[in-house]
Structures are given as structure tokens and as C-alpha cells.
Amino acid sequence: MSVKNRKKILLVDDSSTSLLMTCMLLSEENYELITARDGVEGFHKAQDEIPDLILLDVVMPNMDGIETCKVLRACKKTEGIPVIMITSRGGVASLEASYASGCNDYVIKPIDSGELLAKVKNCLGEWNAEE
């Protein structure tokens, strides 16, 4: 895949450990990865960069993932960008709130690399019949 055609993914998480881990998990797929440390920064970067996909942590300062997803959906520039919510184990209420906010899918922490890659590829429309 040429650099020009690389898919761009925005990772939004207040934990640098978690961001680093997700970058490591996705780095071999030749995606362009950009990061933000809270929902407000994530929303601004989404507007500026128009990524192909956003991975959004739920619990964050300033604006949490649920609110950020609602704001992304309410904004013309970002309303169609797929969002995968990163949530904690056992948070059924959080899952319901995630879907209600307009996310496309979710991944539960600690992240399983195979599950994450499958969901990322699915949201990016990268599966084909031969795979």
C-alpha cells in the first residue's frame, strides 16, 4: 500500500501506556496513526485530519468517549467516520451508552490484538471474499 493510500486512524486515550500498546498492535498494518489525549483534543484532531477510523476510550478527562462520540456524530465533517469504543470489562451500562452515542463497534480492555485488528479491518472495509 502506498503512503498516499494509507488509512488514517485516530487513537484517543488519556493513558499513554494504553496509547502506546494500541500503536504497537496496529503498527504492522501500515496504518497512519495519530493520537489525542482526551475527547476535546480528539474531536479537534478528527475535524482537522478527517481520519478513516477513530478508536475512542470511554473514561477520559475533559470530555469522555461517550460525549465525544455524540459530538462527532453531530458534526457534519465527522458524522460518517466509523468509531470503535474502547471500554472496560463488565461495563454493560457503558456498552449501552456507547451504542446509544453512535459508535459502530467496541473492544473490551485489556485489548485482544486479534479482535482489535479484525474490528479495525471490518470498520475500514478491508475484508474481501478471498480472506
Place this chain on the structure above:
Amino acid sequence: MKIDRDTLVKAFMADSEENLSTMEDALTLLETYPEDEETIRVIFRGAHTLKGNASLLEFMELSELAHAVEDVLDRMRKQVLHATPELISLILRAVDLMRQMVPTVTDKQRQVPSELVRLMADLARRCSSSAGAGPTPAPAPDGAGAIAKGHGGR
């Protein structure tokens, strides 16, 4: 980039120090303003992030302690528990213990601190005393078993 555990552990140490300092500062503030919801949310987020990071790297004793603190704070967020001086002091003890544990998480020879089991029990007791009025307590830590046996972190 493959998974570089050493780099992740370094990031974890730095993140943890930042989270624990933020929690400590906010707990001090909470002593003066025990009803301040944003301060409680700040402490909750610190415990939540620490739990998630420790779990990511399979430092299970630390993750379970942070989880127990998070459960208490979740009840404070929902006003099922209130920020009494005693409860703030209990959480500060947990923050102190986590600060002691963080630098030793990769040490295979480390001993489980005797304070850990006692503190986990105290935190769980606070949650169970509020049972019925609020959310279901987190499963008493698988961790309790793992901790008692001295298993857990890697």
C-alpha cells in the same frame, strides 16, 4: 513495531506516578470539599486508568487493588458512599501502597505486601456496606485468591 514490553513498562511507570500524584492531590482537596463531584471524578479516573494499565501488562495484584479503589469511588460518584475523613484516609492508604508496589512490579522475587490483603478487605467491606443502595460490588477480587497465594503480577 512489535510489542516492546520494556518500553510499555517504562510508560506504565511514568503514567502510574502521574496518576497517583493526581489522585493524592485530589484526595487532599476532597478533605476540604468532600462533596465536590469533579474532584471525585478525577480520583475515579486515576484509579480506572491505573487498573487498566496494570491489567494490560498483567500486573494483577496492582490492577486488583486499583479496581477495589475504583469500586469505592464509583459508589462515591453515585453518592452511595460519602467522602468521610475515614474513607478518604482509606483511599490514601491504598494510593500509598500502590506507589510502593509500582516500582517492584517487574521484580520476580518481590513479596506481596502484608498490607495488601488487609486493605483489599477494608475496601471490599466499604462496598458491601453500601450493597443494596448502589451498584453490585466488583467480584471480590479473583485477586483475593491470587494475592493470598502470592501469585499475580508479571
